[in-house]
Amino acid sequence: MTMTRIFTFFISTMILFCVSVNAQNDSIPKAVNDSLVIKQKYGLRIAGDIGKLARSFLDDEYTGFEIAADFRLKKDLYIAGELGFEEKSTVNDYLDINTTGSYLKAGIDLNMYDNWLDMDNMIYAGFRVGASTFSHDLNSFTVYHTNQYWEPQYSSDEVQEFSGLTAFWGELILGMKVELFNNLYMGLNVQLKTLVTEKEPDNFQNVFIPGFGKTYDSSSIGTSYSYTLAYRIPLYKKAK
Amino acid sequence: MKKIKLIIIPIILLIVGISISCERDDICPESTSTTPNLIIDLYDSDNPDSSKNAYNMVVYGEDNDEILSDYESVTTNQLVLPLKTDANSTTYILHKDYSYDDNDTPDDTSDDIIGGNQDIITINYLTEEIYVSRACGYKTIYKSVEITVEDDGDNWIISTENLTDNEPIEDDYDTHFYIFH
Numbered sequence: 001m002t003m004t005r006i007f008t009f010f011i012s013t014m015i016l017f018c019v020s021v022n023a024q025n026d027s028i029p030k031a032v033n034d035s036l037v038i039k040q041k042y043g044l045r046i047a048g049d050i051g052k053l054a055r056s057f058l059d060d061e062y063t064g065f066e067i068a069a070d071f072r073l074k075k076d077l078y079i080a081g082e083l084g085f086e087e088k089s090t091v092n093d094y095l096d097i098n099t100t101g102s103y104l105k106a107g108i109d110l111n112m113y114d115n116w117l118d119m120d121n122m123i124y125a126g127f128r129v130g131a132s133t134f135s136h137d138l139n140s141f142t143v144y145h146t147n148q149y150w151e152p153q154y155s156s157d158e159v160q161e162f163s164g165l166t167a168f169w170g171e172l173i174l175g176m177k178v179e180l181f182n183n184l185y186m187g188l189n190v191q192l193k194t195l196v197t198e199k200e201p202d203n204f205q206n207v208f209i210p211g212f213g214k215t216y217d218s219s220s221i222g223t224s225y226s227y228t229l230a231y232r233i234p235l236y237k238k239a240k
Numbered sequence: 241m242k243k244i245k246l247i248i249i250p251i252i253l254l255i256v257g258i259s260i261s262c263e264r265d266d267i268c269p270e271s272t273s274t275t276p277n278l279i280i281d282l283y284d285s286d287n288p289d290s291s292k293n294a295y296n297m298v299v300y301g302e303d304n305d306e307i308l309s310d311y312e313s314v315t316t317n318q319l320v321l322p323l324k325t326d327a328n329s330t331t332y333i334l335h336k337d338y339s340y341d342d343n344d345t346p347d348d349t350s351d352d353i354i355g356g357n358q359d360i361i362t363i364n365y366l367t368e369e370i371y372v373s374r375a376c377g378y379k380t381i382y383k384s385v386e387i388t389v390e391d392d393g394d395n396w397i398i399s400t401e402n403l404t405d406n407e408p409i410e411d412d413y414d415t416h417f418y419i420f421h
Contacts (some may be wrong), residue, residue, distance in 0.1 A: 035259035092266060094377025143369060143377045144268060147322040149301065149308055153275075153366065154380060164283055173251060192253060203371045230391040 026223065038118050039237040042072045047187060049084070051227030061089040064210075068228055076111040080126060086210035094142050095207075101134020103211025105171065118219065119179070126173035132211045135163035162201035167209045168235075169193045169222070177230065187228040195220035268376035275379040278414035280319040280387075285398040285420035291317040292382050294396075296356065298338040302305060302331035313338050319419075320412070323363060325380040331362045336396050336421075359397045360390040368408070375388065383408040387417055 021070045038140035066084030073079055085102040107128035113121055142155035175189025195215070198206055208214055213222040268274065284292035299311035299319065310320070323330045339355035342348075365382040372379050387400045401418040409416055 076265060090374070092375070092377075095374065136292045141378050143275055143325045143371075143378050144372065145322065145325060145380070146270075148320045149306070150305065150324045150326075150330070152326070156368070156369070165397060174251065203369075205371060207374045217375075 011073075014191055024030060037239050038116065039119060039239055040075070041232065041234045041237055042066075043182075043232045044231050045070045045072075045185065045232040046186070047230030050087075050229050051224050051225065052084070054139040061091070063087040066186040067228065068226070068230070071111060077108040078111070078124075078126075079107075079111045080128075081106040082128070082211075088208045088210075089206045090214075093204060094144050096139040096141070097207055098137040098139060099208040100137075101132055101135060101165075101210035103130060103132035103134075105130040105211065106173070106235050107173075109173070121179055122177040124173075124175060124177070126169040126175070126189075128170045128173060128191075130171055132167045132209050134165050134166070134167075134206075134210045135161060136204065136206070138204065139163055159198075160204075162204050165199045165201060165206065165210060167198040167206065168196045169209075169212050175226075177228075183232045183234060185227070185228075185230040185232065189228075190225045191223065193222040193224075193240065195222065250401050253320040255417045259411075267361045268373070272372060273411045274372060274376050275325060276409055276415070277380070278319075278323055278382070278409065279412055279415045280321065280419050282319070283418050283420050288420060293300045293317045294334075294336045294421065296336070296338040298335040298356075300333055301333075302333060302360070308332075309405070318415075321363070321366065324384060325367060328366060331360060331363055331366045332389050334361060334397070345358050357394060357396045359392065359395050361397070361400075362388050362390065364388070365409075370410075381408045381410045385409055385416065391415070 012083045034210045039197050041236075047068040049068065049069075052064040052066055058067070064084060064086035066080040066082050067078065070080035071077040082105040083103075085100075087098070090097040090099065099117045105128040106137040107126055109122070109124045109126035113123040115121060119206045138160040140155060140157045143153040171191050171193045173189050175187060177185045179185050193212055195212065198209065200206060206215055209222070213239050215222060246349040282292055282294050284290050291421045293315050293390060294317070296313045297311055297314050297316050298313050299308045299321070300306065301308065306319070321330070321332055334358055337356035337360040341353040341355070342383070343353065354409040363385065365378050367382060370381055371377075384406065385404055386402070389395060389397050389400065397418045397419050401420070402416075403414075403418065404416050
């Protein structure tokens, strides 16, 4: 019994050793190139927002997806854009709202990370201009009254649609992109937005703007985040 | 190293922005003007420039079992009446000089003596819903408000005066009606 075990161990170790030796042999460049020219990949990177996808499944009040793309112009400069749609319910004691719409964002990303050799990771800051077209369905509302002597207060269950609404904003992005495997990247970013103009519905308010996120009564600032998985279609290489 | 310094600026901006945007605005603040109450001041019919108290005032709505809080036999020269938001008229019973004597039989209500003079007023109006904010939702405003006093042969209300100028009642900062008695 003991002999068998020792034998098995011996064989396994041998196999493992052989494999690792082979692997090491593979990784040694056949022709040794002494030049220090490091080429970097240029191409179109296309990403899907897996954060929004996960939230669509987990959050009953939210459905959304975003496709992002960036194209490397210079060593540290990318042009970038996003296209997405979002659907969000806003429900409280007095209002029941459903917002749907799509959005487009375009701008630049600036890489601030010095890559080592031919690594291709990013820590970046970016700027975007965003535009959204959307509509709200006011499913129901109940009148707010501080005095509840007469109950219930007037409520409406008639769906009112506020459509053809638009909004424009500017956006600051901070994030990182890490190459996991060859040409496959994972990205994470946070966005800070300032609303520039919006078309307000009559006798109502844009409580949520697709692409911009929840609005605030006291300020024109919005925030959101993205969690992306991206693939770069390599087009050409250029020396660092 | 230069680039590290560059990145600090957007980080600070982001932190500032996020902390500003995180303030809660899903609670309706008390200072916000929402659905208004009807405000009626009581004035002296003999001397229309001076307000006059009504004593032991009891106010309750028709079809409402509860007495309007703040008006459970009080001395007052102002009435603050909530109006129904799901109807176009609200009727109140204004009971002046209210007194109550159960004839020493607290269990038997048939021989109770209720003193005072009660007048019934009906407030007619049209409603409209105006959007306030995400936390407060909609408020009702009242248009073309009129008060009629039911003639019971012994009215303590002598006359009413409308101060709204046919403007809708949108807030309850000022008096909307006078009652002279």
